[in-house]
Amino acid sequence: MSAAGSIAAAGELRAHGLSYSAGQRVILSGIECALPGSAVTGLLGPNGAGKSSLLRLIAAVLKPTSGQVSLAGTDLRSMKRKVRAQHLAFVDQQVDVDVPLSVADAVLLGRLPYRPAYAPETTRDELIVQRSLAQVGLEGFGARRLDSLSGGERQRVHIARALAQETGVLLLDEPTNHLDLSAQAGVLDLLRGLALGGSTVVAALHDINLTAAYCDHVIVLAGGRVVASGETASTLTPGLIRSVYGVPAVRLDNPLTGRPVFAFGGRDQR
Amino acid sequence: MSLQHRARPGDGAPPTGFPSAAVRRAGARPAALVPLALGGVLAVSVVLALTIGPADISLLQVARSAADRVAGTSPAGADAAALSSVQQAILWELRLPRLLTAAFVGAGLALSGAVMQALTRNPLADPYLLGLSSGASLGAVSVLLLGAAVVLPVAAFAGAMAALVLTLSLAAAAGSINPSRTVLAGLAVSSAASALTSFIIFFSSKGDSYREVLNWLLGSLAGSTWTSVTISAAAFLLAGIPILLSGGLLDGFSFGDNAAGALGLNVPVLRWVLLAGTAVLTGAMVSVSGSIGFVGLILPHAVRLLTGARHRVLLPAVALAGAVFLVWADTLARTVFEPREIPVGIVTALIGAPVFAVLLWRRKAQS
Amino acid sequence: MFSTTRYLATAGALILLAAGCAGPSQTSSPVEPPGGTAAAGYPATIDNCGTQVTFEAAPERVVTIKSTATEMLLSLGLGSTIVGSAFADGPLPDAHADARIPVLSEQLPGTEATLALEPDLVYGGWESNFSAEGAGDRASLEALGVRTYVSPAACKAEGYKPDPLTFDSIFDDITEMGRIFGVEARADLVVSQEADKLAAITPDGSGLSALWYSSGEKTPYVGAGTGAPQLLMETVGLRNVAADIDDSWSAMSWEAVAAADPDVIVLVDAAWNTAQQKVDHLTANPATAKLRAVRESRYLTVPFAGGEAGVRSVDTARSLEDQLRLLDPLDP
Incomplete structure (x- = not known):
């Protein structure tokens, strides 16, 4: 497991010439990008730009049509599934779960990659579950039923599950969807904290201002291609937003945080 | 948010500061006791049900006869509690094999239902849903009426497996296999298999030979023999036990295929292996009992209320609860209208439909 | 309880009751050809399993479904009226072995196949023979001018079903069939022959x-x-x-x-x-x-x-x- 630590520190997660088609439809083509460690990277782009697909390709739950994703120079798809799951954790878009799973049981799933298929969980697994819940601020929630929690709390449970996987890379698809303002801030603060701790955090987001406020790096997709990538402050520009979304934008400075914030005009305004 | 406790990956030592009492997750231990308790209930149920039936045989006589059989002695003729040879046949050739068949069939169907609900993430999934029961019935009815030269369980399994493959191919043909497409494909296959079954019955039954088929379509444990016990027990050992042990893997499916894949599970292979396992189970069970409804649908929901959704605990509990349920449902079926008896499928439907309504209502009330 | 005289008295009374007019001859007479003395007894209305069926004349084109119906007509000398028999339970008994009966189908025939023979009576052994998927339901056939008749022993309705079945009721059915076809004398003869054979049976006395x-x-x-x-x-x-x-x-x-x-x-x-x-x-x-x-x-x-x-x-x-x-x- 020391390998995972060094990978996380090195943060060498890269996509090389990544393409993906569903049947005849090209979803992504020729994606080249680096996802730095100790940072939160935001995946931005209009609906249908391929954000979710890219995230799933990076998580290796989708098979690319061509190209590869490498971690510290190793092709992810050449790794054993379990080993891969010890390096990368993935939090999918929120699915409605109406199975009466307890919070602790949900987080415990993160320990699956560390157990032989038929072995029961160990005391160590249970300790890690407790620790992960504490990290996301849900101490004492272990016995609660997942479907009794608020949307923000549930998202934290999923993140805790990813933490229990003890990976250096954390991938999240729309982690702030359907959350209220304070829950959004809570989740993103949490992700920033993880990045500060050395993790590579990649989140697909659709809110430009949340991205601007919380992400160190940004990758902007449009039509299945990377149209811009780099440090958030220098990459996200009114010109880029206009060309990608077709909406005029003005960049301001948020007096509360000092981070950039964008104000948008109507679609047809000049 | 405090992050200083976050262990780096590779940090082998468990974090400190958690007293062991806090480690014991509340609720986990009582749930784990449920399978044990159900095991006890099953044992008691089988013994009790052994004494219930149209022929009057007391618990004492059962015990005496069992002791005689174990000791290999023939019952003393002068003994008032001794059973006649016909009574012994009733006990050991009719009731016991039937009870054991009921237990294995109940366990197999309930287990199949729980697995299907997990794999399709559809709370309505059961062996009927993916067309397995209908496929198995079609296979079996072909043998019964057309005299196809295959033994019944093999035909039923072949039917179940064919239905499963057809369902999943149909779902895949419409795009990727997802829960709702699988269910729709299952419905289509199920309808087609049922129609074919009806067609065969309609065109080849003669005189009153349809009665046997009807009994069979409604699901009945009447006429269970030690062969039925062997078939159902073998299917349970072969397919049921491995499925029971896969509880931890099934849990990985809780949040969708992508999440499961990201947890290191081989999603397509696991799905196929587990579904094929349920096809073996369903096919074997249908071949000995006909298609008994509602066991695979209701039991997983009811047991989840006791154990929660973790499959490691849920699966053994569901199997045991299914066994207990069918043992008693069949005891009702064979005694309520004695000396007549009704197909047990009618009993399970009569109990199952309202129970399902209550479960739905409870879920609605909770959310 | 199965004595011939008592039976005949009952049967005769029943016929008078059912007909509501001057009864047919109650004395046994030699076999008459079908329809020989028919005209007098018509129209005849019969309550069959709760369905009122009125015969204006003796049926001449009959479809029989199940062996009981076919055999009943054969024993009344009415084999020539059968235009098609269906759904036989097995071979005819030896007494009718040389009867030439056209076979409509091995199984329950459909409505159209039944009607194609242009029957004036469909005579079924079971009520379930008269389903929409089978020979047709009774009301529809009646509307098309086709009479229907079910062996009364197979009636399912309360008040009509056997409760329990007796030989008297079986003999009544024979008599009723004789009346429908205007062959009362032949029916009476059959009944008296059967009653005699019945009277000769000695029940086993060992309580098996x-x-x-x-x-x-x-x-x-x-x-x-x-x-x-x-x-x-x-x-x-x-x-x-x-x-x-x-x-x-x-x-x-x-x-x-x-x-x-x-x-x-x-x-x-x-x-x-x-x-x-x-x-x-x-x-x-x-x-x-x-x-x-x-x-x-x-x-x-x-x-x-x-x-x-x-x-x-x-x-x-x-x-x-x-x-x-x-x-x-x-x-x-």
Whole structure:
């Protein structure tokens, strides 16, 4: 497991010439990008730009049509599934779960990659579950039923599950969807904290201002291609937003945080 | 948010500061006791049900006869509690094999239902849903009426497996296999298999030979023999036990295929292996009992209320609860209208439909 | 209770009642050709299983469904009126072996196939023969000018179903059929011949119990307390182990059969489910193999059509009587 630590520190997660088609439809083509460690990277782009697909390709739950994703120079798809799951954790878009799973049981799933298929969980697994819940601020929630929690709390449970996987890379698809303002801030603060701790955090987001406020790096997709990538402050520009979304934008400075914030005009305004 | 406790990956030592009492997750231990308790209930149920039936045989006589059989002695003729040879046949050739068949069939169907609900993430999934029961019935009815030269369980399994493959191919043909497409494909296959079954019955039954088929379509444990016990027990050992042990893997499916894949599970292979396992189970069970409804649908929901959704605990509990349920449902079926008896499928439907309504209502009330 | 004179009196009274007009001749007379003295008795209205059927004249084109219907017409000398017979339960009895009856279908015919023969009467052995998927429902056929008639012993409605079946009611059915076709004298002759044969039967006096095993392996389908099996067994002195079940036939659990441990088993022999197949099943199943009747091979056999109430019933009873006499006495 020391390998995972060094990978996380090195943060060498890269996509090389990544393409993906569903049947005849090209979803992504020729994606080249680096996802730095100790940072939160935001995946931005209009609906249908391929954000979710890219995230799933990076998580290796989708098979690319061509190209590869490498971690510290190793092709992810050449790794054993379990080993891969010890390096990368993935939090999918929120699915409605109406199975009466307890919070602790949900987080415990993160320990699956560390157990032989038929072995029961160990005391160590249970300790890690407790620790992960504490990290996301849900101490004492272990016995609660997942479907009794608020949307923000549930998202934290999923993140805790990813933490229990003890990976250096954390991938999240729309982690702030359907959350209220304070829950959004809570989740993103949490992700920033993880990045500060050395993790590579990649989140697909659709809110430009949340991205601007919380992400160190940004990758902007449009039509299945990377149209811009780099440090958030220098990459996200009114010109880029206009060309990608077709909406005029003005960049301001948020007096509360000092981070950039964008104000948008109507679609047809000049 | 405090992050200083976050262990780096590779940090082998468990974090400190958690007293062991806090480690014991509340609720986990009582749930784990449920399978044990159900095991006890099953044992008691089988013994009790052994004494219930149209022929009057007391618990004492059962015990005496069992002791005689174990000791290999023939019952003393002068003994008032001794059973006649016909009574012994009733006990050991009719009731016991039937009870054991009921237990294995109940366990197999309930287990199949729980697995299907997990794999399709559809709370309505059961062996009927993916067309397995209908496929198995079609296979079996072909043998019964057309005299196809295959033994019944093999035909039923072949039917179940064919239905499963057809369902999943149909779902895949419409795009990727997802829960709702699988269910729709299952419905289509199920309808087609049922129609074919009806067609065969309609065109080849003669005189009153349809009665046997009807009994069979409604699901009945009447006429269970030690062969039925062997078939159902073998299917349970072969397919049921491995499925029971896969509880931890099934849990990985809780949040969708992508999440499961990201947890290191081989999603397509696991799905196929587990579904094929349920096809073996369903096919074997249908071949000995006909298609008994509602066991695979209701039991997983009811047991989840006791154990929660973790499959490691849920699966053994569901199997045991299914066994207990069918043992008693069949005891009702064979005694309520004695000396007549009704197909047990009618009993399970009569109990199952309202129970399902209550479960739905409870879920609605909770959310 | 089966004396001829008493029967004739009852039958005659019934005819008078049903007809509401001057009754036909009640004396036995030599066989008349079909339709010979018909015109006088028409129109004749008959309450058949609760359906009122009015005959303006003797039917001339009849479709018979099931063996009981075909055999009834044959024994009344009406074979030439049958334009098609269907759904036969088995071969005709020896008495009618040389009858040439056109066969409409092996199974239950559909409505259109039935109507294509342009029948003026469809005569079915079971009520279920008159379904929309079968020969057609009774009201629709009636609307098309086709009369319908169900063997009254097969009526299911309260007040019409056998409660229990008696030979008197079977003989009434023969008489009623004679009236429908205007061959009362021939019907009376048949009735008196059957009644004489019935009176000659000596019931077995040793108090044997018996199971009428009709079909079914997982759950045996047996002759119960109110139908032809009960009547036939009673007539030859057998005590039906399923007599308490209030139905003509019924499913019965093997356990209840085993608990009753009958002395004799009556096996129904059908082409699709032979008596031998039943013996094989009884012997192969370890539970039923322990039954006294199975251990001692104490079986009687009845052809499927003989188990249905009809003009053949007395002969079936006589056959049972003969077979019973040939059985060895019970082992002590």
